[in-house]
Amino acid sequence: MAEAILVPQVGQDLTEAKIVALHVKLGDKVKKGDLVAEVESEKASFEVEAFAEGTVIHLPYKLGDIATVLAPLLLLGEPGEAVADARDAAPAVVGPTAAMPVAPQSAPGDGILRSSPLARRLAARNGLDLRRFAGSGPKGAIIRRDIETRMAAPAFGTAALAFRGLKAGTGDPVVFIHGFGSDLSSWRPFLSHLTLANPMQGLDLPAHGASPPLDDADFESTVAHVAQALTEQGLDNVHLVGHSLGAAVAAAITLHGKPRVRSLTLIAPAGLGPRIDGDFIAGFLAAQSEAALSLWLGGLFHDRASLPQAMIRATLAARADGQLAAGQKRAAARLFEGSTQLFSIREALALYAGPCRVIVGIEDAIIPAAQATGLPGHVALHRLAGVGHLPQVEAAPLVGRLVMETVRAAG
Amino acid sequence: MREIMYREALREAIDEEMQRNSDVFIIGEGIAERGGSYKVTEGLLAKYGPRRVRDTPIAEAGMIGVGVGAAIAGARPIVEILYVDFAMLGMDMLVNQAAKFRLMTGGDGRVPFVMRTQGGAGGGVAAQHSQSLEALFYHIPGLKVVMPSAPADAKGLLKYALRQDDPVMFLEHKHLYMTKGPVPEGEHIVEFGKADIKRPGRDVTVIAWSNMVPRALEAAAALAEEGIEAEVVDPRTLVPLDTETILASVARTNRVVIVQEAVRRGGVASDIASIIQEEAFYELDAPIEIVAGLNIPIPFNLELEKASVPQKDDVIRAARRALHIQPMAIAAK
Secondary structure (H helix, E strand, O other), X not given: OOEXXXXXXXXXXXXXXXXXXXXXXOOOEEOOXXXXXXXXXXXXXXXXXXXXXXXXXXXXXXXXXXXXOOOEEEEEEOOOOOHHHHHHOOOOOOOOOOOOOOOOOOOOOOOOOOEXXXXXXXXXXXXOOHHHOOOOOHHHOEOHHHHHHHHHOOOOOOOOOOEEEEEOOOOOOEEEEOOOOOOHHHHHHHHOOOOOOOOEEEEOOOOOOOOOOOOOOOHHHHHHHHHHHHHHOOOOEEEEEEEOHHHHHHHHHHHHOOOEEEEEEEEOOOOOOOEOOHHHHHHHHHOOOHHHHHHHHHOOOOOHHHOOHHHHHHHHHHHOOHHXXXXXXXXXXXXXXXXEEOOOOHHHHXXXXXXXXXXXXXXXXXXXXXXXXXXXXXXXXXXEOOOOOOHHHHOHHHHHHHHHHHHHHOO | OOEEEHHHHHHHHHHHHHHHOOOEEXXXXXXOOOOOOOOOOOOHHHHHOOOOEEEOOOOHHHHHHHHHHHHHOOOEEEEEEOOHHHHHHHHHHHHHHHOOHHHHOOOOXXXXXXXXXXXXXXXXXXXXXXXXXXXXXXXXXXXEEEOOOOHHHHHHHHHHHOOOOOOEEEEEEOOOOOOEEXXXXXXXXXXXXXXEEEEOOOOEEEEEOOOHHHXXXXXXXXXXXXXXXXXXXXXXXXXOOOHHHHHHHHHHHOXXXXXXXXXXOOOHHHHHHHHHHHHHHHHOOOOOEEEEEOOOOOOOOHHHHHHHOOOHHHHHHHHHHHOOOOOHHHHHO
16 A cells, blocks of 8 residues: 655645655665655755655656645555555554654664564563664663663553654754644744754654554653653753643653753743633644644634644544554543643752743643742743734744853753 | 582492492592592592502503493492593593493493593693593483582482493583582482572573582672672582573573583584573573683693683673673773
């Protein structure tokens, strides 16, 4: 069956992208990870990688064309497979992160999955996928302790998180953690407002983007899972930038000791008070149509008109993965009870000694800005007027400046 | 329990068995009037007389031939060969006669023959007096191969050897004769094919025999200071080999280091490794490490002699490799 590689989401507020390079032509064979194209928005250009192997059987755009975001950029199939067949077949629509590699490779470089015989047996017995492990043995081999570390972690699921380098650079990496119902690609448009030298990475929270769900995960076990995933990625010193639930996760990671969090920027953070709009969560999770979804997503903005079409399409595309949608529902049930947030980051903020900023939109309809009071004296609070739950979209230049100031304050 | 030396434990075994069974006798170079080069047979001549404790000329082929023949005829001879290196003169009697006789007579003919000898490096006695040749005998079906590392095992195994009916290569180590350990008085039997866990541990199985056992125990003590618990398994007899105990230990620790003093090539360690990977591949978390002598004749120079056989640090390094630990601590030394 043919698989589609989609035009990537180049920005939440953008629906079109220009094809500035095409590295394949009809009939070409591509391997997983091959660079197939480059697309460009007004602000940045993005490389598109093949996430699967196959022969290019359909290539609707040519160089210089303006392509629709999240429409098929090309179709991969068997050599000689008719395009009509490929179109008839239900397109294997994947989320907006389709063009991104999913799991950390255990042996970067040569692509060989190394593991000890015992690790293989333990993995098979416990239903673990070795491809999801970062091995700590010789040449990246997966050994007993890698399996045991994973098994010993309480309530951990069976899989690692998806990471994606968003920008190369030098220094301690800045890691972006998205909010509930989103994924790491949502940060791409915001990055154009940052001129930091540091490398930037995004991660997909469990049950979001390319990360599998965590079984029965409450807030603490989600945080522990993310902290371990960061450590397994070799991210020992990080600047964390989080939005909403992702901000709460970022704050709580500071309690873990590993990784060491050099600075903390919390955008519209959850976990500062008990209130959250439970109707929004329920409605957002239940919405199946573009119309319903756009009504709920509009609530994220102070100005509903600023809801980008691409955001609706990306969310719908992600919802096509029933497993992820179900995982998000289960996660929501453990994180929220109606309109109550079941976790708090107040203790983490009180104990955190590094530079820390909290940025909230006064018009936030999801998490009331009024809850961001009584913060510890060393935490800076920025209350932005005319901004809703997405300051990084509605006040992107300012929020970008604040992120840079926070990162630089860590020295 | 009282502590006595390895050589005293051996003497006790011979003494007790000679007393118990008048078929037991011992021959060898300088073993009667001089009491043996390593003083194992001291006092036996006076006690049992020259018919049962007999000096021989320097003629190993003849001594071994006499012993094998006497065993076939129903006696229980002990032939002491001064160095295992010299046993090569009697190989036809051992390999083609003693080892085959039982099978070729349909099980009627037995060869209750014990060749006591010693091997191993130590003290600069050079290439013709330092070899560890257990693999030669291990390779021959029909020969039992016994390599005690401790005084109590030396006594118990030798007593058992003198009560069973097949040819036994009883290989002692020149370094061990003066070592002391607790040895039960009187009846103390160690059956063949029963390994002994000299030190329990959960992290890595170290299999060693003969003089490599004390060396493995020193390494285990050093590893324990780093929090690594090595289990030292001494098979005590290589033929028959207690694979059950070895495999059970591997199942507990998932990592194996095999230490042999003999040269690496064609050694018993390689064979034990092949048995483990065949029987317990999916228990292994790391490649099996073999620490062995270099593939060279043992040099006369003491420093070179030391460099040619496994030392404590070699065992420590191998254990750390098996545990996927970087060898920093050792490199810093």
